[in-house]
Each structure stands twice: as C-alpha cells, then as structure tokens.
Amino acid sequence: xxxxKSLSRRNFIKAVVSLGAATTLSSIPFFGYSKxxxxxxxxxxxxxxxxxxxxxxxxxxxxxGLGGVARRSTLINKIRSEEKNVLLFDAGDMFQGTPYFNxxxxxxxxxxxxxLGYDAGTFGNHEFDNGLEGLLKHFDKANFPFVTSNYxxxxxxxxxxxxxxxxxxxxxxxxxxxxxxxxxxxxxxPRSYQGVKISDPIEVAAKYTHKLKHDLKxxxxxxxxxxxxxxxxEKVSDLMLAKNSRHIDLIIGGHTHTFLDKPTEVKNLxxxxxxxxxxxxxxxxxxxxxxxxxxxxxxKRSIATTYSIDKSLDSNNVKIA
Amino acid sequence: xxxxxSKYNLLPWMVLLLVFSSCKxxxxxxxxxxxxxxxxxxxxxxxxxxSNYILPYKNQLEDKMNEVLGHAPEALIKNRNIPExxxxxxxxxxxxxxxxxxxxxxxxxxxxxxxxxxxxKQGDVTVGSIFEVMPxxxxxxxxxxxxxxxxVLADFIAETNGQPVGNVEMLxxxxxxxxxxxAGQEIDPNKTYKLVTYDFIANGGDLVRGINxxxxxxxxxxxxxxxxxxxxxxxxxxxxxxESKLDGRVKIIE
Numbered sequence: 149x150x151x152x153k154s155l156s157r158r159n160f161i162k163a164v165v166s167l168g169a170a171t172t173l174s175s176i177p178f179f180g181y182s183k184x185x186x187x188x189x190x191x192x193x194x195x196x197x198x199x200x201x202x203x204x205x206x207x208x209x210x211x212x213g214l215g216g217v218a219r220r221s222t223l224i225n226k227i228r229s230e231e232k233n234v235l236l237f238d239a240g241d242m243f244q245g246t247p248y249f250n251x252x253x254x255x256x257x258x259x260x261x262x263x264l265g266y267d268a269g270t271f272g273n274h275e276f277d278n279g280l281e282g283l284l285k286h287f288d289k290a291n292f293p294f295v296t297s298n299y300x301x302x303x304x305x306x307x308x309x310x311x312x313x314x315x316x317x318x319x320x321x322x323x324x325x326x327x328x329x330x331x332x333x334x335x336x337x338p339r340s341y342q343g344v345k346i347s348d349p350i351e352v353a354a355k356y357t358h359k360l361k362h363d364l365k366x367x368x369x370x371x372x373x374x375x376x377x378x379x380x381x382e383k384v385s386d387l388m389l390a391k392n393s394r395h396i397d398l399i400i401g402g403h404t405h406t407f408l409d410k411p412t413e414v415k416n417l418x419x420x421x422x423x424x425x426x427x428x429x430x431x432x433x434x435x436x437x438x439x440x441x442x443x444x445x446x447x448k449r450s451i452a453t454t455y456s457i458d459k460s461l462d463s464n465n466v467k468i469a
Numbered sequence: 470x471x472x473x474x475s476k477y478n479l480l481p482w483m484v485l486l487l488v489f490s491s492c493k494x495x496x497x498x499x500x501x502x503x504x505x506x507x508x509x510x511x512x513x514x515x516x517x518x519x520s521n522y523i524l525p526y527k528n529q530l531e532d533k534m535n536e537v538l539g540h541a542p543e544a545l546i547k548n549r550n551i552p553e554x555x556x557x558x559x560x561x562x563x564x565x566x567x568x569x570x571x572x573x574x575x576x577x578x579x580x581x582x583x584x585x586x587x588x589x590k591q592g593d594v595t596v597g598s599i600f601e602v603m604p605x606x607x608x609x610x611x612x613x614x615x616x617x618x619x620x621v622l623a624d625f626i627a628e629t630n631g632q633p634v635g636n637v638e639m640l641x642x643x644x645x646x647x648x649x650x651x652a653g654q655e656i657d658p659n660k661t662y663k664l665v666t667y668d669f670i671a672n673g674g675d676l677v678r679g680i681n682x683x684x685x686x687x688x689x690x691x692x693x694x695x696x697x698x699x700x701x702x703x704x705x706x707x708x709x710x711x712e713s714k715l716d717g718r719v720k721i722i723e
Contacts, residue, residue, distance in 0.1 A: 201523055203511075214508070216514035218523065223507060225516065247530055247600055256526050263519060278607055336666070337608075337688070409506060427506060434507040 568665025
C-alpha cells in the first residue's frame with residue numbers, strides 16, 4: 149500500500165486499471181457482469197412554456213402550428229418507452245401568455261405538468277404575476293416538487309412549499325438538483341413578492357454544489373435556472389454561472405427565450421465542461437440530454453461509494469454507447 | 470455482500486477496497502451522448518388523454534373569450550408606421566377615460582405603438598379581441614410630471630414619429646416638436662401635468678423618456694385589459710360602437 153500511495157496520479161490510475169483487468173481475467177463472474185454495466189440518464193426539459201396549452205394557431209406568425217401539451221405528452225411517453233431513466237424538468241415561467249392563465253389562474257398548467265409526469269420545476273418571474281397568493285392558489289395541483297434554492301420564502305405564505313435541492317436515484321446513480329431564479333426587483337410588482345429574500349445565484353450555486361457533490365455524493369448535478377442565458381451587461385446569467393461554479397453537469401435554463409441548436413459547453417472553475425441548454429419558449433421544443441455513466445471494470449455497486457475513477461480514463465478505457 | 474464475497478478469493482477485494490477508498494473523485498464518470506432539441510410540431514400526434522383533459526377548459530375559455538362586448542362598424546387596423554391610427558386613438562381615448570375614473574384630474578394619456586399588440590376586427594368585439602389588443606397584465610398607472618419633463622416626453626414622441634396620445638395635439642417636423650398642447654394649452658414648464666399610462670411604460674418599458682422622475686405616481690391594481698373590457702361594455706350600454714377617427718392629433722408636417 150505504501151508503494152501504491154507513492155505512485156503518481158497517472159500511474160496510480162494505470163495500476164487501478166490493470167488490477168481491474170487482472171481480476172476480470174481471473175473470471176470472477178461478478179466482474180464480468182460489472183464490465184458492461186452502464187447507466188444512461190435521459191434528461192428532458194422545457195422552459196418558458198407561458199401557458200401555451202394548445203399549439204400556436206395557424207395565423208402566419210413565426211411559431212404558427214408549433215407547440216401543444218398533448219403532443220409534448222406523446223413525445224415524452226415515446227421516450228419513456230425507449231429509455232429506462234428519464235427525468236423531466238421545467239425551468240420556470242410556466243405561467244402567463246395565454247388566457248388559460250388569466251382565466252384558470254395556473255390550475256391547467258400545473259395539472260397538465262403533473263399528468264406529463266414532471267419530476268421537478270422551478271419558478272420564473274411570471275410565477276409571481278398574481279402575487280404569492282396567486283402562486284399558492286393552485287399549488288397543490290402540482291404532484292411534483294419545485295426547487296428554488298436562491299428564493300427564501302421564510303415568513304411568507306409560500307414558506308416550506310418549495311425545496312432547496314432534490315436528490316433523485318436512478319439505477320444507483322445519484323442526481324442532485326438545485327435551482328436559481330432571476331432577481332425579481334424591477335421585473336415583478338414589488339407587492340407580488342413581498343417578503344421573499346433573493347440571493348446571488350453564484351453564491352447559492354457554490355453552496356449547493358458543494359453540498360450535493362461532497363456531502364451527498366451526487367454523481368450528476370443539474371441546475372434548473374431562470375436567470376437567463378447571457379446578457380451584454382454584467383447581469384448574472386447561465387454562461388456566467390457555469391464559468392464561475394464547480395461540479396454542475398448541466399444547467400437547464402430559461403427566461404431569455406433563447407433557442408439553442410445544441411447545448412453550450414462552458415469550462416467551469418475546475419476546467420471541466422458544464423452544459424447550458426435552453427429550448428426557446430412556449431413549448432415549441434423539448435430538450436433532451438442523455439448522460440451515460442460508466443461503471444469501471446472490476447467494480448461492484450456495493451463498494452461504489454468509496455470507489456473512485458479519475459476522468460482521465462475517458463480516452464483509453466471508457467466505452468461510449 | 471459478504472456472502473457473495475465468500476465464494477471468491479477475498480484478497481483482490483480487500484486490495485480494491487483499500488486502494489479505492491483512498492480516492493476522492495466520484496465512482497461514475499459521465500459522458501454526454503445525446504443532445505437533441507426536439508421540435509413539437511404536427512408530425513407528433515396528440516396524446517388523447519391530455520387533449521381530453523384540456524377540452525372542457527378550452528370550451529370554457531372559448532365561451533368566455535367569445536363573449537360579445539360590443540360592435541366595431543369597421544376594422545381598427547394596427548399600423549405602427551403612421552403617427553396616429555384609428556386603433557391607437559381608440560386605445561388612448563379609452564385609457565384616458567379609464568384613468569379619469571381613477572383620478573378626475575388626469576389630463577392626458579400615453580401608450581406606445583409597440584404596446585398595442587393587435588387590431589380590432591370589424592363586427593363583434595369579444596373578450597378575446599381585447600386579449601389580443603392587450604395580452605399583458607399591465608396596470609393602469611397615474612404619473613404627475615413636471616412641465617419640463619412633459620417637454621422631454623414630447624421630444625421622445627417626436628423622435629419616434631409619433632406615439633399614441635390622448636387629449637394631446639402635436640405637430641412634428643423632422644422628428645422635432647413644432648408644437649405640443651395638452652387640452653389645447655401650451656406646456657408651462659413650471660406646472661405639473663397628470664398622465665395616465667400603464668406600469669410597463671412607467672417602469673421604463675419601451676424606453677420612453679420624460680416620465681422617469683414623476684412628482685407623483687400611483688400604480689393601480691386595475692389591469693389595462695379589464696379597464697378596456699369595461700370601457701367597451703359601457704360604450705355598448707350607451708348605444709355607442711367601438712370606433713375612432715383620425716383627428717390629426719399627431720401630425721407630421723413636411
């Protein structure tokens with residue numbers, strides 16, 4: 149063991165790999181099973197759906213004929229039938245944009261998201277349009293949790309109604325989710341969010357990524373964000389957050405109604421890639437990102453919590469499905 | 470685990486455990502393999518469970534949106550390239566009337582050409598028609614402005630080739646104010662003037678200048694849309710129609 153400890157990191161990894169290979173060669177059935185064990189986690193996401201329940205009417209507008217919750221449901225169901233581990237998230241501004249919200253006060257949006265099996269959502273600024281009372285009015289219609297890590301509702305009627313973070317377990321993969329929302333000052337009528345304390349997204353991200361990574365040992369960390377993709381000013385954005393944070397695998401963004409063909413890859417503080425994605429608005433797109441998690445050769449799940457593999461193994465030892 | 474392990478040689482296991490527990494990084498490593506943006510279009514059939522859920526709400530909404538409030542003898546067409554339109558005049562005259570109910574001292578009204586989102590079709594004017602004109606949850610807002618600020622506002626209106634205004638007459642030449650009158654009177658820079666608009670504009674939306682340092686502000690809890698709906702209902706009650714005319718209130722001269 150002394151010898152192993154003294155090895156350089158790279159050599160150490162080689163040592164680990166060869167050890168794994170050796171035990172595999174000794175044909176212990178257990179390792180044979182582990183070798184091909186990969187876990188795929190499929191993330192589906194929407195943002196800024198803005199009460200667009202039905203498709204846009206065919207009225208010559210830019211997005212005519214696009215969107216619609218009933219179609220989104222079909223697509224999600226199809227993906228769920230093909231993939232084992234699907235998580236469906238929304239990045240806020242579910243409300244406001246069609247009379248469905250004005251007339252039914254959010255009930256239809258929340259009941260539909262429940263029927264579609266959303267796993268979590270967060271709040272955009274428009275969730276506050278009818279005040280905290282308006283937000284609470286049909287809140288119980290949502291059968292899924294909301295994460296609002298940088299909004300503190302203590303002392304308001306929304307106290308205790310949302311989560312600071314969530315953990316999902318899928319095939320022994322631990323997925324941590326936290327969320328950051330936009331500064332409501334100047335964006336929402338002050339009366340509509342009275343008593344809500346809003347913290348800086350970057351500070352909050354530092355706090356929760358540390359907790360999710362180191363205390364709760366998450367394998368994947370997802371940030372739901374309604375702070376916006378990027379700005380010409382110094383206003384905090386997803387790109388800025390990605391750059392100034394650690395451990396976030398994916399930021400599912402919203403607010404700026406940004407259409408991205410593919411997620412933007414941003415190098416974070418550890419020089420690792422954080423993906424930033426956004427689907428435009430009104431539910432005209434569904435975002436999908438699959439993460440494949442590879443169990444190394446010679447490992448077993450029950451010792452997984454202490455087992456470690458460096459990412460430098462990526463190029464020579466990881467089979468990508 | 471021990472029962473499983475007991476079948477095998479324990480030594481490599483012990484070694485593995487010791488080696489691996491000394492490391493800090495995660496057990497899994499992730500690889501992003503599939504990044505897609507999936508368009509929701511008519512190639513995807515509707516999930517009937519979901520469309521059946523939506524249907525009663527849709528019907529209820531249509532009933533509500535189809536409620537007839539009044540009648541338009543001719544279409545009020547949206548045209549943002551002219552200094553005043555029948556649509557914009559109708560809108561700001563309604564705004565003036567709504568504002569004066571809140572505060573009888575309101576002297577003039579202001580909207581923006583971009584803020585009026587759709588025209589009104591000839592025929593029945595429904596709740597849905599008003600939603601199209603004003604889909605936003607904007608609130609009736611009263612501002613009291615210094616005369617000197619009203620002049621700045623007039624400059625802004627002139628520079629943008631006219632904006633919807635009520636109880637105002639103005640002449641514009643080369644994007645400059647030739648004259649600007651409220652209720653037929655020139656602006657006295659030392660007096661104050663009460664304006665009705667909505668919170669979006671008062672908060673800096675559409676970058677309107679001259680309204681950012683009011684001497685008084687009242688943001689009401691009445692939505693512009695609700696005000697418009699009531700206004701049209703009252704017109705109908707009084708035997709009037711949803712109509713307007715071009716009265717030359719904002720003129721661009723050569």
